[in-house]
Amino acid sequence: GVVTDMDGVPLPGVSIVEVGTVNGTQTDFDGSYSIEVAVGSELRFSYLGMKTETRTVQSSNVLNIKMQEDLNQLSEVIVTALGIEKSKKALGYSAQEIDGDAFSEARETNIASSLAGKVAGVQVSNIATGAGGSSRVVIRGNSSISGNDAPLYVVDGIPIDNQNIDPADYAAGGVDYGDGISGINPDDVESMTVLKGPNAAALYGARAANGVILITTKTGGSKKKGIGVTFNSNLTSETIATMPTYQNRFGIGYDPSFGASGTTIIDGKEYEVLDPNQWQSWGPELNGQIVADWEDPTKTFAMVPQPSDNIRNFFQSGFTATNTVSFSSGDEKANMRLSLSNLGNEGIIPGSTYDRQTINFRGFANVTDRFSIDAKVNYIHHKGVNRPGLAASSSNVMSVLIQMPRHIDLDRLKDYKDENGDPFNFTTAFENPYWTINELQNEDERDRVIGFVSMNYKFNDWLNVRARTGTDFYTDERFSRRAIGSRSARTGRVSNYTWHVKENNSDILFTAEDDLSENWSGSLSVGASRLYSKTEVTGALGQSLRVPELYHITNAEQITPRYDKVEREMQSVYAAGQLAYKNYLFLDLTARNDWSSVLGINNYSFFYPSVSTSFVFTDALKLNSNVFSFGKLRAGYAEVGNDSNPYLTTLGYVSNTQTVNGQGQAAIQTQIPNPNLKNELTRSYEFGTDMRFFKNRVGIDFTYYNSSTKNQILPVNISSGTGFNRMVINAGEIQNEGVELLFNVTPIQLKNSFQWDLTLNYAKNKSKVVSLADGIETHIMSQDRWGTIEARPGEDFGNIVGFYYKRNENGEKLLDEYGRYQRDGNNVKILGNIQPDWIAGITNRFSYKGFTLSTLIDIKMGGELLSGTKYIQAARGTGRFTTKGLRQNEDGVWVGVADGVMENDYYVDDGNGNQVLHLAAGERSDIELDRVNLYGMWTRADIIEEFVLDASYISLREINLGYSFSEKLLAKTPFTSARISLVGRNLLYLQEHMDGIGVTPEAAFSSESGSQGSESYTLPSTRSVGVNLNVAF
Amino acid sequence: EEQLDVGLLLTRVQQEMIINGSNPIGTLANYAGYASSGGNRPFDGGFFSDEFAKGYRNLLNISEIIRLTDGDAEMQGQNAIARVMRVYIFHRLTDLYGDIPYSEAVKASSEVITQPMYDTQESIYGSMLDELKELSSVLSETQQGSFGDSDMMYQSDNEKWMRFANSLRLRIALRVRYVDEALAREHISELVNMDLIESNEENAFVPSSDDFDSNQNPVYNRLISNSGILPEHMGQTIVDLLNDQDDPRLTILVTPTPNSVMVADSVGDSNLLEYRGRPLGLEGLERDAYPTSDLSQIGLYYREPVIEMPVLYYSEVCFALAEAKLMLDLGSLEADVWYERGVRADMERYGIDEAEIASFLSSNSLDVVADEEAKLEMIMNQKNIALFPNELEAWSEWRRTGYPKILIGSMVGETDGQIPRRINYPVSEANVNSVNYQEVSTRIGGDLMTTKVWWDANPNVPYEHPGEILVPEP
Structure with missing residues (x-):
């Protein structure tokens, strides 16, 4: 036929x-x-x-x-703001939908992290903070620099809480206890839709200024007779993918000698005793020198390097198992779905575990022809044990492991305490890593309920009303303890904090929809909503334990209570209207007014509109053909207001919880408030086109956008000479401009059912600081001894600024009178920028009969990061890079020559007491330097330039090989479908430029926007490989 | 609006600026001849970023007390005491950095100047001296209002605060002696006839407290945080000063070396105990000549959780008056009388008995040397010991006079092997206050640790490297 x-x-x-x-x-x-x-x-x-x-x-x-x-299918329906379903055809802005399978097979425990590489314009960073950690998702660049640039997460139409309470910070460290989205079970997700720009998000109001991620969970469907049961099992193993690289030749010492604190006589011979206070590794080459044993000075010890993988062996393989069973049933009248899941994880750090159980029930019923009810209850329980300490946190094992001298056999540290319970280590300078993981412990447990009830009533064919109320509340109990003798808490410490978080959203929406004439149709929605959220913490920190190993707050001599409460409320009214002409020309209008409790008393009401249009020119001009299947142009303009964190409008005193000599203490808060605080306002326009060719086998979706956010609310650094450290400004402008491209093609589609689909997404965003407030030169987003990351007017957002090499006009490094590198005084300059030039994702999917193979390559090009790991390794002499270009001089010392020219004439003694010119100014140095004077100068002179690394990468993010058993094969089994997949995530970097230091280029990103672009003591990143099994019956 | 109890602010300021204000084993103590820290490179800089912010943060709180009490007839006592504290903190800051924000600094939040200009140290000194002069008379009149016990230094005793204000003015006036002798003379000539701190009972200090870790003696905390082992050792300068003169304070301030303890214990002879400090800035083989088992550490007296955290002692007043008499011929008593009173006051502070004091003074009298500079050196050497553990003041006096002589190894660092003359402004100032920062950097001759502050004008310092560090045979 x-x-x-x-x-x-x-x-x-x-x-x-x-x-x-x-x-x-x-x-x-x-x-x-x-x-x-x-x-x-x-x-x-x-x-x-x-x-x-x-x-x-x-x-x-x-x-x-x-x-x-x-x-x-052509005008696929997509869920848009407030849960309004629209045909994609009518959409005047960019939105991208991803099917749930993309998250559940090759999965991340945090579903948001699995967006990496899948959506144009969405930048996702893999943060190595352990299972159950937070995600970092930025849509179309950073629009607000004040702290929150995360998108709003909306599950089944109701926003959920996504805060990261007591978050980890790249500088201070801490523990990543996970964000709100990390509680969602990927198996419950039907699809995710990313609403990228303000146009898409305008109706969600203030919190949507950074975009919205809509998550639609699975329902019972309407076609299932009886009860359908689905079982999904996912087992993966996590192994180390990147790990700092170590020099494996040189021993302990401040200079090319083992720093000795003295000598001792063993069996009649004198041996050096290593100084237990030193910890640097600039010493001599390890070649079996005999010294007094560092543990038992009555014995001798041969100084030899450890096997090069000894630090890696500190870690173990991680393992994650997720099992989900779901029951669903439904017909036209009613449906329900219940799922139960259990996730168990063992981390790569021994003793670190994470467990998560979820129960999700969704039910829908058409009570009458006119009245329907939709409801959901999602219970989430998670428990983390010994989540890893991060960054500079004293409980971060990496902070010690990256500076471990090479003669130390980690196995000898495993017995980390002596018979008195005191820590055992080879040095007093830092903690034994085994003490850290055994005696610095934390435990957290969260019980959370997310639910909603939505009722819909149809007055008639064209008018309906929907009323909803949703809640998301949880209790998070966090316990931590440090044994007596811990370096960070010598007298011991215990803390218990209980967080109570609640977010309630209620809304009502009237929608009228009808044909207005033969050619015109339209809809109008009018609604109102209220958001109330509260975060409260109670608990106490106890220090100085009376009885060892009794971790109860009453056992502490010094008790510091903690109580914080943050409340906010926003009330809103909004309207959305759509007008369609002949189903090819669409016009959308929205308007919203918010009243926010966090703004100044005279400025707390703000209004913002949006307009967008979509023109399906292939339909209008009858251009449809086999070659040109579909073509649409779209344009939109939107404004979105954004408020801020609460409590920025009044000045207060901070009462100190600790007394001194029995006296109470108080101080003025260190941030200058802004009593007239008004909303930030993002103005954005976007143009785009959606075209499909060859009967939809080729699709191109292109968007250009330009948005500018004014009246930035942000606490900017001001001179300490004011006595304050920050001032809340409400001025300034950040501009984001970019393009997004989504390209789909099915290059091969054979009769034998072989098919190859290729999806490519690409995005380029430029974020620029147009202005800040008068008298404010810069906003410093992060600052450490290895440089600052700033937002400075007229410059790109996120410049890395710091000290640099002193150079001559030819760019050659100028060396000092000893032939060493030097920095150019106290001058600083821009050394890089944390924003990528562009990001892209390439998905290839091959299918043949029941087999599918898909690969995802995730690309980030451009952008730099500041590496604190490299800084510390350079300061200590443990990094592999501190052995480059060395040779042995006549005294047997390993030396190298700095790459540069002499700044001044260089004289040497000719042996007769005469100074003769050896090198004239400008000549290349041949002066031999030992390692500490060659590489140690990077940190001694703080030449930050050395620690700015290219954060570009091409990552093989995902491979998924699956097989679905055919219906014929299953006919004789109870199963209606069965699929098995081999899955791999974060497999390897096909390309990275981290200078071989062994830190992932994604390290410099935390879930906190203030902490971007800088990493320190990053934990090894992991790859996961495993199997996913899905059966239904 | 609720009125804040201003005493809460004062307590906080005293906690931060006094209890957490000095550290006899910190980096500055290296520059004072007191300490020799382990792996630190004391000439490399970058150790002090917090001092600036900490000083101004506390100045803001002190200024808040002044604003809240200004014009309130019932709170003039608090107002005057806060003004003295304000001068005390500004003085610390300018001695650390030189030119600093002063007239435009620490405004109320509604009038804040986000980029305050840097005033010259000369103008700040003039202003501080005038302010203290005025406060002396304000405090000597009866003033309504008291901080009570919130004032951990003097329990709001106005007379003691008046004596402290005068003594602080003496400290400040003496500091300018080499750069502006007329100014020094003008103020000191008044002060010799005024009420100064006249006994150890009037000493200005705040006791640390053991209720919370942050209130404890920093040396004690260092010990606790480092498993009972101090990585820091005593400086050669102070150990030699004490050792060479058989000073009874030696065993209080300094522990014997571990090796000598072993030897002395084995034969039961305490005369074999040795005390040895380490010079500053050792490099390579020099370091090997000072193995830690042959080095002394800070004495047990200063390892207790609760000690007096120093502000200004009677002994310092005595040494200041000795110098004023010797070099400016101001005051009625002779320099040697003040010298002896100063030594005696400091020894009494440690509870040393009269016989030992008398014996020490008889063999270490000021009369043993004839020329003025040698007398000054003796005064300054004793002042250095008496200032212990106030390392900032001791370093400032070393910068001013060059005494005591401090030995330096061959470490080069950022200062070309010299003890720093000031500390760098925080890097943040170059970022957030760049115009003023550039202006002041140029004005002072570069934001370097080797740039001298205004009063650092004695042409005879620093002394050349004496080269007395012995490198033993390998």
Whole structure:
């Protein structure tokens, strides 16, 4: 037979399958096909963009089919703001939807992290903070620099709490206890939609200024007779992917001698005793020198390097198992779905575990023809044990491991305490890492409920009302303890904090929708909402334990209570209208007014509108053809207001919880408030086009946007000479401009069902600081001894600024009178920028019969980071890079020559007491320097330039090889479907430029926006490989 | 609006600026001859970023007390005491950095100047001296209002605060002696006839407290945080000063070396105990000549959690008056009388008995040397010991006079092997206050640790490297 469209145009590549078998074929270029089947069997014809047809084979040998365009598919429906479903065709802005399977097979424990590389314009960073940690998602660059640039997460139409309470910070460290989105079980997710720009998000109001991620969870569906059961099991193992690299030749010492604190006599011979206070590794080459043993000075010890993987062996393989079972049932009248899941994780740090259990129930019922109810309850329980300490936190094992001298056998440190319970270590300068993981412990447990009830009433054919209320509340109990003798708490410490977090959202929405005339149709929605959120913490920190190992607050001599409460409320009204002409020209208008409790008393009400339009020119101009299937132009303009953190409007005193000599203490808060605080306002416009060719086998979606956020609310650093350290400004402008491209193609589609799909997304964003307030030169987002990251007017957002090499006009490094590197005084300059030039993702998907193979390559190009790991390794002499270019001089000392020219003439003694010119100013140095004077100068002179590294990467983010058992095979089993997949995530970097220091280029990003671009003591990053099994019956 | 109890602010300021104000084993103590810190490179800089912010943060709180009490007839006592504290903190800051924000600094939040200019040290000194002069008479008149016990230094005793204000003015006036003798003379000539701190009972200090770690003696905390082992050792300068003169304070301030303790214990002879400090800035083989088992550490007296955290002692007043008499011929008593009173006051502070004091003074009298400079050196050497553990003041006096002589190894660092003359402004100032920062950097001759502050004008310092560090045979 021949398959054509309704106009009689032949359709090549239509897939034809005998139902219930693997017998199938495809139409050829003329649309004709042939297949051998028995009379009475059923043939299914399917083709992208066309309605699938099933026909029973009659006695005739010819079966010609006219396929109908599937309007639902071409103008796919997408969930937009406030849960309003719209056809994609009508959308005047960019939104991208991802199917839930993309998150559940090759999964991340935090579902938001699995967006990496999948959506154009969405930058996701993999943060190595352990399972259950936070995600970092930035859509279209940083618009607000004040602290929160995360998108709003909306689950089934109701925003959820996504704060990271007591977050870890790259500088101060801490523990990443996870954000709000980390509680969502990927198996419950039907799809995720990313609303990128302000246009898309305008209706969600203030918190949506950074974009919105809509998550739709699974329902019971309407076609299931009886109860369907699905079981999904996912088992993965996590192994170290990147790990700092170490020099493996040189021993302890401040200079090329083992720093000795003295000598001792062992068996009549004198041996050096190593100074237990030193910890640097600039010493001599380790070649078996005999010294007094560092543990037992009555014995000798041979100074030899450890095996090069000794630090790696400190860690173990991680393991994650997730099992989910779900039950669903439904028909047109009602449906329900219940899922239960359990996740268990063992981290790469021994003793670190994370468990998560979720129960999710969703039910829907058409109570009458006019009245329906939709409701959900999601209970989430998670428990973390010994989540790793991060960055400069004293509980971060990496802070010690990256500076471990090379003669130390970690196995000898495993017995980390002596018989008195005191820590055992080779040095007093830092903690034994085994003490850290055993005696610095934390435990956290969260019980959370997310739920909503939504009621819909249809007054008539064109008017309905929906009322909803949703809540998200949880209790998070956090316990931590440090044994007596810990370096960070010598007298011991215990703390218990209980967090109570609640977010309630209620809204009501009236929607009228109808055809206005033959050519015109329209809809109008009017609604109001209220948001209330509260975060409260109570608890106490106890220090100085009376009885060792009794970790109860009453056992502490010094008790510091903690109580904080943050409340906010926002009330809003809004309206959205759409006008459509002949189903090819659409106009959308929205307007919203918010009243926010956190703004100044005279400025707390703010209004903002948006307008967008979509023009399907292929329909309007009748351009549709086999080559040009679909074409649309869109344009939009939007304003979105944004408020801020609470309590920025009044000055107060901070009462100190600790007394001194029995006296109470108080101080003025260190931030100058802004009593007239008003909202930030983002103005944005975007243009885009969506075009599809060759019967939808090729699709291009392109967007250009430009947005500018004014009246930035941010606490900027001011001179300490004011006595304050920050001032809340409400001025300034950040501009983001960029393009996004989404390209889909099916290059190969064969009759034998082999198909290759390629999806490519690309985004380029430029974020620029147009202005800050008068008298404010810069906003320092992070500052450490290895430089600052700033927002400075007129410059790109996120410049890395710091000291640099002193150079001559030719760019050669100028060396000092000893032939050493020097920095250019106290001058600083821009050494890099944390923003990538562009990001992209490439997904290849191959399918053949039941097999699918998909790969995701995630690319980030451009952008730099500041590496604190390299800084510390340079300061201590443990990094592999501190052995480059060395040779042994006549005294046996390993030396190198700095790469530069002499700043001044250099004289040497000729042996007769005469100073003779050896090198004239400007000549290349040949002065031999030992390691500490060669590489140690980087940190001694704070030449920050050395620690700014290129953060570009090409990552093989995901591989997924799956097989779905055919219906025929399953016919004799109780299963209705079964699929098994081998999955791998974060497998390897195909390209990175981190100077071989062994830190992931994604390290410099934390979930806190103030902490971007700088890493320190980063934990090894991991790759996960495993298997996913999914069966339904 | 609720009125804040201003005493809460004062307590906080005293906690931060006095209890956490000095550290006899910190980096500055290296520059004072007191200490020799382990792996630190004392000439490399970058140790002090917090001093600036900490000083101004506390000045803001002190200024808040002044604003809240200004014009309130019942709170003039608090107002005057806060003004004295304000001068005390500004003085610390300018002695650390030189030119600093002063007239435009620490305004109320509604009038804040986000980029305050840097006043010259000369103008700040003039202003501080005038302010203290005025406060002396304000405090000597009866003033309504008291901080009570919130004032951990003097329990709001106005007379003691008046004596402290005068003594602080003496400290400040003496500091300018080499750069502006007329100014020094003008103020000191008044002060010799005024009420100064006249006994150890009037000493200005705040006791640390053991209720919370942050209130404890920093040396004690260092010990606790480092498993009872101090990485820092005593400086050669002070140990030699004490050792060479058989000073009874030696065993209080300094522990014997571990090796000598072992030897002395084994034969039961305490005469074999040795005291040895380490010079500053050792490099390479020089360091090997000073193994830690042959080095002394800070004495047990200063390892207790609760000690007196120093502000200004009677002994310092005595040594100041001795110098004023010797070099400016001001005051009625002779220099040697003040010298002896100063030594006696400091020894009495440690509870040393009269016989030992008399014996020490008889063999270490000021009369043993004839020329003025040698007398000054003796006064300054004793002042250095008496100032212990006030390392900032001791370093300032070393910068001013060059005494005591401090030995330096061959470490080069950022200062070309010299003891720093000031500390760098925090890097943040170059970022957030760049115009003023550039202006002041140029004005003072570069934001370097080797740039001398205004009063650091004695042409005879620093002394050349004496080269007395012995490198033993390998």
